Amino acid sequence: MVEIELDGQKVSVQEGSMVMHAAEKAGTYIPHFCYHKKLSIAANCRMCLVDVEKAPKPMPACATPVTQGMIVRTKSDKAIKAQQGVMEFLLINHPLDCPICDQGGECQLQDLAVGYGGSKSRYTEEKRVVFHKNVGPLISMEEMSRCIHCTRCVRFGQEIAGVMELGMAHRGEHSEIQTFVGRTVDSELSGNMIDICPVGALTSKPFRYSARTWELSRRKSVSPHDSTGANLIVQVKNHQVMRVVPLENDDVNECWIADRDRFSYEALNSDARLTAPMIKQGGAWKQVDWTTALEYVANGLKSIKADHGAKSIGALGSAHSTVEELHLLAQVVRGLGSDNIDHRLRHSDFGNAAPAGQARWLGTSIAKLSELDRALVVGSNLRKDHPLFAARLRHAARRGAAVSRIGTGNDDWLLPLATSQSIAPSGWVQALADVAAALGAGAPLAGTATDTAKAIAASLQSGSAKAILLGNAAAEHPQAGSLLALAQWIGQQTGATVGYLTAAANTVGAQLVKAQPQVDGLNAAQMLTGSSLKAVLLLNTDPVLDSANAAAAAKALDAAEMVVVLSPFKTGLEYADVLLPIAPFTEASGSFVNAEGRLQSFVGVVRPQAETRPGWKVLRVLGNLLGLPGFDQDSSEQVREQALGGDLTARFNNAASATVQAGTKGEGVERFANLPIYATDALVRNSTSLQLTTDGREAATVGLPTSLWQQLGLIEGDQVRIVQDGGAAQLPARLEAGLPDGVARVPAGLPQTATLGAAFGTLSISKV
Numbered sequence: 001m002v003e004i005e006l007d008g009q010k011v012s013v014q015e016g017s018m019v020m021h022a023a024e025k026a027g028t029y030i031p032h033f034c035y036h037k038k039l040s041i042a043a044n045c046r047m048c049l050v051d052v053e054k055a056p057k058p059m060p061a062c063a064t065p066v067t068q069g070m071i072v073r074t075k076s077d078k079a080i081k082a083q084q085g086v087m088e089f090l091l092i093n094h095p096l097d098c099p100i101c102d103q104g105g106e107c108q109l110q111d112l113a114v115g116y117g118g119s120k121s122r123y124t125e126e127k128r129v130v131f132h133k134n135v136g137p138l139i140s141m142e143e144m145s146r147c148i149h150c151t152r153c154v155r156f157g158q159e160i161a162g163v164m165e166l167g168m169a170h171r172g173e174h175s176e177i178q179t180f181v182g183r184t185v186d187s188e189l190s191g192n193m194i195d196i197c198p199v200g201a202l203t204s205k206p207f208r209y210s211a212r213t214w215e216l217s218r219r220k221s222v223s224p225h226d227s228t229g230a231n232l233i234v235q236v237k238n239h240q241v242m243r244v245v246p247l248e249n250d251d252v253n254e255c256w257i258a259d260r261d262r263f264s265y266e267a268l269n270s271d272a273r274l275t276a277p278m279i280k281q282g283g284a285w286k287q288v289d290w291t292t293a294l295e296y297v298a299n300g301l302k303s304i305k306a307d308h309g310a311k312s313i314g315a316l317g318s319a320h321s322t323v324e325e326l327h328l329l330a331q332v333v334r335g336l337g338s339d340n341i342d343h344r345l346r347h348s349d350f351g352n353a354a355p356a357g358q359a360r361w362l363g364t365s366i367a368k369l370s371e372l373d374r375a376l377v378v379g380s381n382l383r384k385d386h387p388l389f390a391a392r393l394r395h396a397a398r399r400g401a402a403v404s405r406i407g408t409g410n411d412d413w414l415l416p417l418a419t420s421q422s423i424a425p426s427g428w429v430q431a432l433a434d435v436a437a438a439l440g441a442g443a444p445l446a447g448t449a450t451d452t453a454k455a456i457a458a459s460l461q462s463g464s465a466k467a468i469l470l471g472n473a474a475a476e477h478p479q480a481g482s483l484l485a486l487a488q489w490i491g492q493q494t495g496a497t498v499g500y501l502t503a504a505a506n507t508v509g510a511q512l513v514k515a516q517p518q519v520d521g522l523n524a525a526q527m528l529t530g531s532s533l534k535a536v537l538l539l540n541t542d543p544v545l546d547s548a549n550a551a552a553a554a555k556a557l558d559a560a561e562m563v564v565v566l567s568p569f570k571t572g573l574e575y576a577d578v579l580l581p582i583a584p585f586t587e588a589s590g591s592f593v594n595a596e597g598r599l600q601s602f603v604g605v606v607r608p609q610a611e612t613r614p615g616w617k618v619l620r621v622l623g624n625l626l627g628l629p630g631f632d633q634d635s636s637e638q639v640r641e642q643a644l645g646g647d648l649t650a651r652f653n654n655a656a657s658a659t660v661q662a663g664t665k666g667e668g669v670e671r672f673a674n675l676p677i678y679a680t681d682a683l684v685r686n687s688t689s690l691q692l693t694t695d696g697r698e699a700a701t702v703g704l705p706t707s708l709w710q711q712l713g714l715i716e717g718d719q720v721r722i723v724q725d726g727g728a729a730q731l732p733a734r735l736e737a738g739l740p741d742g743v744a745r746v747p748a749g750l751p752q753t754a755t756l757g758a759a760f761g762t763l764s765i766s767k768v
Helices: 019-026 078-092 107-117 153-161 191-197 259-269 291-306 323-335 366-369 388-399 423-441 451-459 472-476 480-493 509-512 524-528 550-559 615-625 637-646 688-692 706-712
Strands: 002-006 009-013 048-050 070-073 139-141 168-171 175-181 217-222 229-239 241-245 278-281 283-287 313-319 374-378 402-407 420-421 466-472 497-501 537-538 562-567 578-581 590-594 599-602 669-672 700-702 721-724 727-735 743-745 763-766
Touching: 002 019, 009 019, 048 078, 070 191, 078 107, 153 168, 153 191, 153 388, 191 241, 191 313, 217 599, 229 466, 241 259, 259 688, 278 291, 278 472, 291 313, 291 537, 291 562, 291 578, 291 615, 313 323, 313 524, 323 509, 323 537, 323 590, 323 615, 366 388, 374 388, 374 451, 374 480, 402 423, 402 451, 420 451, 423 480, 423 669, 451 480, 466 480, 472 480, 480 497, 509 590, 509 637, 524 550, 562 615, 578 688, 590 637, 599 637, 700 706, 700 721, 706 727, 706 763
Parallel strands: 002 070, 313 537, 374 402, 374 466, 402 420, 466 497, 537 562, 562 578, 669 743, 700 727
Antiparallel strands: 002 009, 048 070, 168 175, 217 229, 229 241, 278 283, 278 578, 590 599, 669 763, 700 743, 721 727, 721 763
């Protein structure tokens, strides 16, 4: 430790720290623009000049290392005059447009100009003008004349997002921040550039000119998308969500959020919202009151139970639903005498489940992902499935961690990979068996110690902090149990933790509240492929888009006598009989359990729209109408207490129970069904700006390996016809050289592919 004197106060900091770090520790504020605690030091703006004793001139606090006995003054005349001089230079070219600037009221430049700026400018020449640029639907660069060249956005792209999409071009007064040759900004974390811009140069395009910051109420919430459980500040005006920004929590999301966390709020105010109960009569939809709708559902369930038995009733809930909603959904179905409930709509191997009331989880804390020395990721499109986990592994890789992966395709994770193996999904089990063989005898499945397997094994045997992480596709794989068993064996040999990245905000919570069959119930696949269900309750899900076999799901739902959809959006109009409008996460209280097992509760930040009601209240009243016991809760907190009880730490279990078997490949082209980042749930599907991004626009394309591309004689822009399980789809094709031979990437979760079959099935492809 090094001790310095800062404004007369003794401060001890780590050797190698900067004066700025000492000031932060002492609680002393030094004005700055380019410095950011999560980014590298650039020392561009010079606003943090301080008076260091024996130094001939003021020194930048962010880039001046501490030395033993150093004496620093941050508020001396010398320091203040230097800071005022820098401020005068920064304001020379800054336009006087504060009254119309979206950054007004939360602008660092505006705030510091009050303390360090002059009352008038000595600069009388013309100010510089920087022309606006179109970089996509999320970030506005309309007023780049405001830019003070702090380069925070550039460093964020390089260091956190992993891709340098913005850079500084030209020199001197001609310098400007821009994209390379007019490209758009496409990172899934790009919205964070808006937050860290200290002036109004980068602003939110969807939010632009819609409200002033001082008109907004700020309320805490939790993201309902991926399993990070990112902490949010939801900003509200006139009972309408206007903007979403991150709430800093170093243990979860640091100070970042993904673009889908930030911009999916657009769906909350869209025309797609369902705002009143509706019943289908004679093929036409009719609005009704809540009493009529719920009595219709209750009477229908009682009638179907009497005619066909309780086992003809089933429920499917999304893991994007809250703990409270899923618990009461399970209680309704079990109260009727059925055990047909599941949240694992995309899964194929239902034997791979934790014991009742326990859950598969990350196996470590989210924060420790940044500290890993070695990691093996299996079956994940990390960047698009878990943008903030990818940022943490990117940070670990920058520190020297070796990250390896086994999957299908060579998706660019924007981090250096020690080893990358692209093989067909049917070969994932064998690939892990090969890694096990490279570690020695005794593995659950015979393997061959290939060079790649040896490299992965050697990597996992070195280092101290290490993890094997199973992605969404590994959890949904037909041999998910075999993958887990092999991963556990490898983990035992190498000392690595083993866990699931988990797909949705409440995947862990859904398991804890037993929202899956416990005794003799049907699982999601059985309910949606050839079962004889007569009544189906759907909570926050459209199985045609959300299940492992879209075509089979549509057929099963069409065959049911009564389908009840509980959703904030108009969904399932083709097969549903009743639509019940339930509140999204911003309009109801609830809880999510994230990948690391952290229980996070939140409250509604605006009142429910029109006739919308919180999902847990709707299910509680339905339970009352059905005459079921245990539906007398007055608050979501009571429901949560009944659902989860006390301490959760003993209820996480990644122990494998499956017998390991090698994969088999069917006849035809093997399908790899990735789930596009903006097709994961109803909120992102109904967010206009997210759908206009490159990821949104280019989701409905088929990726083909070089061999199949040449065999079909395709050129860029050609369309292909895909036939699977009797269904067909026509989509644009693109060459994806990283795909193994005999595999096609055909996305799931999209209306364009909803006629196709199993996510891990086989299909045939022909040129149109």
